[in-house]
Amino acid sequence: MKIKRWGIYLVNLDPNIGTKPGKVRPAVVVQSDIVNDTHHPSTVILPISSKTRNKDQFPLRVFIEQTESGLEKDSVILVDQILAWDNRRFIKQIGMLSRQKSQQLESAIRDFFEL
DSSP states (O other), rough: OOOOHHHHHEEOOOOTHHHHHHHHEEEEEEEEEHHHTTTTTTEEEEEEEEEOOOTOTTTEEEEETTTTTTSSSSEEEEGGGGEEEEGEEEEEEHHHHHOOHHHHHHHHHHHHTTT
């Protein structure tokens, strides 16, 4: 499977450790396609959760509506849960972030890391 930046994939995040989300869940790839194209064995992702009670906590959360990017429910991207995950844990691609949503996520990442 070709992994692309801003793609949304189902990823096996087990085991759950502390605040890190476990189980199979959607995640968005934030790693550059330059690195992705080198067949690096891991990929930097941000998990996605359908628990939207904190959807307005920018830059920690970026809200995605149900109708966007192949998701089944309104969801939030967990900007504060950045992970580098083994590519063998990627199950399938379920969508892509829109240009507008990827720009919003990029802004949230910059704000989160004070870049």
